[in-house]
Amino acid sequence: MPKSITTSPSRSNRERTETTRLALIDAARALFVSKGYGETSTPEIAVAAGITRGALYHHFVDKRDLFRQVLVREAEAVAADIEAATPGQLTPREALLEGSKAYLNAMSAPGRTRLLLIEGPxxxxxxxxxxxxxxxxxxxxxxxxxxxxxxxxxxSLDALARLLSAAFDRAALEIDAGADAKEIHSAMRWLLEQALGPEPRRKPFA
Known part of the structure; x- marks a missing residue:
């Protein structure tokens, strides 16, 4: 006779808590994208998530705190896409070029550029x-x-990273505003290749 599988109360509570939290983040994201942060109210978010307003404030301090968590999840999703596009077998040069393309592709998710680069700041x-x-x-x-x-x-490596990051953000904004995505991708690749310099020649086999 197979043993019955039981779920501990503490685990069940944690799962419910996480499910509620994610529902609030999802509902908030949709409203922040469609209406903007200023025009979105916490009662609207609670209704959209199917929970009470009191439950919302149990998970998040206020609307700003919830907005920050929405942005953190968006930023983490972008970083995850970059990591997936840059496996360890790539050379550093290849990883930078593939990572830059992955960033722009990730930022093209509906509403993401507005959230991270316009509403966020x-x-x-x-x-x-x-x-x-x-x-x-x-x-x-x-x-x-x-x-x-x-x-x-x-x-300065830090200064260079900040400036290139700003260039990538501007590229994402250009694409979001309707610029030709292929042209922007090509321009960013060219810019990065200029910074990287000539590609090292491969040594011939002996």
Whole structure:
């Protein structure tokens, strides 16, 4: 006779808590994209998520806190796409080029550019947005630059990473505004290749 599988009360409670939290984040994201942060109210979010307003404030301090969590999840999704596109067998140069393409593709998810690059800085402030960015995709870029030894001591690696990150953000905004995505991708690849310099020649087989 097979043993019955029981779920501990604590695990069940954790699962319910996480399910409710994700439902709130999903509902909030949809409303923030369609209406904007300022025009979205917490009662609307609670109704859309199918929970009470009191439950919302049990999981999040306020609307701003919920908005921040929406942005963190978006930024983490972008970083995950970059990581998936840059497996370990790639050279540092290949990883940077593939990662840049993955970033722009990830930012094309509906509403993501508006959330991370327009609403985010306006609501949370530039310092907090930069902190989120540094912990996710900007960190991936800096690590890629370091592995490629870009600059080779001639320039500040941190400054270079910030400037290139800003260029990628502007590219995402251009695409979101209706610019030709292929042209923007090509321009960003060219820019990164100029920073990388000539590709090293492969040594011939002996």
């Amino acid at each position: 306006a609501v949370l402030g530039l310092e907090e947005i930069m902190a989120i960015d540094e912990a996710t995709s900007a960190n991936s870029l800096r690590q890629g630059l370091e592995k490629a030894r870009l600059g080779k001591g001639e320039v």
